[in-house]
Amino acid sequence: MSIAQDGDELVRPEVDAALVALDQAQRAAIGEGVFVFSSYRSYATQSSIYQGFVNQYGQAEADTTSARPGHSEHQTGLAVDVVGTSGVARLNVAFSTTPSGQWLAANAWQHGFVVRYPNGLEGITGYEYEPWHLRFVGVELATAMTQSGAQTLEEHLGLPAAPNYG
Ligand SMILES: [Zn+2]
Incomplete structure (x- = not known):
């Protein structure tokens, strides 16, 4: 590699x-x-990332920046x-x-x-x-x-x- x-x-x-x-x-x-610096993310990891954005910026803003768990291309x-x-x-x-x-x-x-x-x-x-x-x-x-x-x-x-x- x-x-x-x-x-x-x-x-x-x-x-x-x-x-x-x-x-x-x-x-x-x-x-x-x-x-x-970032590749595959599990559902749990994406959940944690998304929730972090929601906690910091609110859900509307978080949705423009981070995918909800199950929707991130990183999970593919x-x-x-x-x-x-x-x-x-x-x-x-x-x-x-x-x-x-x-x-x-x-x-x-x-x-x-x-x-x-x-x-x-x-x-x-x-x-x-x-x-x-x-x-x-x-x-x-x-x-x-x-x-x-x-x-x-x-x-x-x-x-x-x-x-x-x-
Ligand atoms: Zn990305």
Whole structure:
């Protein structure tokens, strides 16, 4: 495993292989690798994270930032939160302006990943901008999305906007 990470990276095998390729490609392009700081989360872990946001900000605000248990992409084993190996702007929207954030936004699709919650599209995804949250969709779908110009899975797949917890 060539990916620098916290040591408890848990993703599906096909995602693991894609992450290795992503890390190597970014390293070759900008001299900095991809550091995965969050991957699979169990229901219990997601519950604890979500409840922490609710306690701090209230439920309405928490729902724009954290997924309710059972709804997080991290529970699928297909999503990762990343930062460049420099660690600059970890879990911060400013990550989008770093070399790693810019390289990933432009090139992650080549390895089957999409930036799942793009800037300004909260009304469609239901989540605020998260330049660090990558979702593995496979090279075929990621390429098709890039070619169609769709920025979100919802638009590309014709799904209804924003999850409604009602
Ligand atoms: Zn995430």
